[in-house]
Amino acid sequence: MDSAVFLIEFGAVVLALGLLGRFAVRLRFSPVPLYLLAGLLFGAGGIVPLGGSEEFIEVGAEIGVVLLLLMLGLEYTAGDLVGHLKTHAPAGGVDFLLNAVPGAAAALLLGWGPVAAVVLAGVTWVSSSGVIAKVLGDLGRLGNRESPVILSILVLEDLAMALYLPILTAVLAGSGWLAGGLTLAIALAAVGTVLLVAVRYGRVISRFVSSDDPEKLLLVVLGTTLLVAGVAQQLQVSAAVGAFLVGIALSGEVAENTHHLLMPLRDLFAAVFFVFFGLNTDPSTIPSVLLPAVVLAALTALTKVGTGYWAARRSGIAERGRWRAGGALVARGEFSIVIAGLAVSAGAVDPSLGPMATAYVLLLVVLGPLAARFTEPIARQCVLWRGKEYPGAAPGRRPLAPRPVEPEPTPATSD
Structure with a gap:
C-alpha cells in the first residue's frame, strides 16, 4: 500500500466527516445518516471509490464497535442494570414483541431465510x-417524569444485546444447536459473572x-478493553459484548x-x-429495497410509539407523557448498523x-427526532x-364555572 495514497485518502x-459533523450540529440532528451517506459516496459504486485506505478503515471500524460498546457500558453500573x-x-418483553417480530417477519416474507430473520429482528x-439521549437533552426533557421510563427501556435493550450478539454470532457462523447453546451458556456465564463481580468488587x-x-x-483501559474484546471474539461471544462488560465493571470516578x-x-x-x-x-x-424499508420503518415507528405509551402508562405517567415517551423511542442508529454490519x-x-438496513436506519435516524418533538x-x-377533551390539555387549571345569570329587574308598575 502506497503510504502517500493512504494518507491522502x-x-x-x-x-469530510468533520465537515459533515459540523453541518449536522447546525441542523441539530444526528450525524449518523451523513456518515452513512459518506460511505456510500466513497464505496464501490460510489462517485469516489477508495483504494489504498480501505483495509485500514476496516480495522478502524472494528475498533469503533468496541469503543461504542465500552462507552455504553460506562454509562451504567451493575446495580443500575439489575434494578432496571x-x-x-415487562416493558422489555413488550418492546421485544412489538419491534423485533416485525423485522423477523419482514425477512421471512422477503424470502431471505431464518438467519436473516434473526438479524433483521x-x-x-x-x-x-x-440519538435519543441527545434529543431529550435538546428538548429539555431529561427532567420529565417519562424520561426514566425511556431510559429504562434503553438500558434493557442494551443489556439484552449482551445475550443477543453471542446468539447472532453463532447463527452467522453456521454453528449447530450444540455449539450455539454452548456459546449462549458462555455469554450468560460471562454477563452474570461480570454483574456479580461488579456489584461486589466494583470499587476494588x-x-x-x-x-x-x-x-x-x-x-490501561483501552488495552484491557481490546484484550477482553479479542478473547471474547475468539470464544465466539462477540467482541462488542466483551467491551460492554468491561465498561460495566468500571464505576465511579474511574468511569467518569x-x-x-x-x-x-x-x-x-x-x-x-x-x-x-x-x-x-x-x-x-x-x-430495489427502498419500498420495503419505508414500510418497515413506518410500521416499527408506530410499534415503538406503542411500546413507550404502554410502558409510561404502566408507570402511572399522564397522557401527554405517554405520547412523548413513545415518540422518543422511534430513532434507530448505531446498534442497528452494528448488527447489520456483523x-x-x-x-x-x-x-x-x-442496503435494506442502510435505508431503514437513514429513514428512522432522521424521523426519530421529529417523532420525539411532534x-x-x-x-x-x-x-x-x-371532538373529545384531551387529558391534561391544561394541567393545573380548572375549567371556568359558568357566570351566574342575574334575574332581570321587575318592571315598575304605576298606581
Whole structure:
C-alpha cells in the first residue's frame, strides 16, 4: 500500500466527516445518516471509490464497535442494570414483541431465510441510545417524569444485546444447536459473572485501574478493553459484548474520567465504522429495497410509539407523557448498523439485507427526532378533531364555572 495514497485518502475521509459533523450540529440532528451517506459516496459504486485506505478503515471500524460498546457500558453500573431488570422487565418483553417480530417477519416474507430473520429482528428492535439521549437533552426533557421510563427501556435493550450478539454470532457462523447453546451458556456465564463481580468488587476493580496520570489510565483501559474484546471474539461471544462488560465493571470516578478520555477516540472510530458500513453498500442496490424499508420503518415507528405509551402508562405517567415517551423511542442508529454490519461481513445473509438496513436506519435516524418533538402535539390534535377533551390539555387549571345569570329587574308598575 502506497503510504502517500493512504494518507491522502484517509485524510480526505476524516476531513469530510468533520465537515459533515459540523453541518449536522447546525441542523441539530444526528450525524449518523451523513456518515452513512459518506460511505456510500466513497464505496464501490460510489462517485469516489477508495483504494489504498480501505483495509485500514476496516480495522478502524472494528475498533469503533468496541469503543461504542465500552462507552455504553460506562454509562451504567451493575446495580443500575439489575434494578432496571427487576422493575421494567415487562416493558422489555413488550418492546421485544412489538419491534423485533416485525423485522423477523419482514425477512421471512422477503424470502431471505431464518438467519436473516434473526438479524433483521435485532435491527428493528433496538433504539438508538445516543440519538435519543441527545434529543431529550435538546428538548429539555431529561427532567420529565417519562424520561426514566425511556431510559429504562434503553438500558434493557442494551443489556439484552449482551445475550443477543453471542446468539447472532453463532447463527452467522453456521454453528449447530450444540455449539450455539454452548456459546449462549458462555455469554450468560460471562454477563452474570461480570454483574456479580461488579456489584461486589466494583470499587476494588476501579481502584486497581485508577491512575492520576490520564495517559496511563487511557492505555490501561483501552488495552484491557481490546484484550477482553479479542478473547471474547475468539470464544465466539462477540467482541462488542466483551467491551460492554468491561465498561460495566468500571464505576465511579474511574468511569467518569475514562469516559472523558475516550470520547474523542470513540467519536472518530465510530464515524469510521459508519463510513465502512456505507463502503460495503452499493448505492445502486438501495432503490430495489427502498419500498420495503419505508414500510418497515413506518410500521416499527408506530410499534415503538406503542411500546413507550404502554410502558409510561404502566408507570402511572399522564397522557401527554405517554405520547412523548413513545415518540422518543422511534430513532434507530448505531446498534442497528452494528448488527447489520456483523451479518454483511459474515456473508451469511442475502446481499440485499445491507442496503435494506442502510435505508431503514437513514429513514428512522432522521424521523426519530421529529417523532420525539411532534408525536404528542399530533396525538392532541387527533383527539380534539374527534371532538373529545384531551387529558391534561391544561394541567393545573380548572375549567371556568359558568357566570351566574342575574334575574332581570321587575318592571315598575304605576298606581
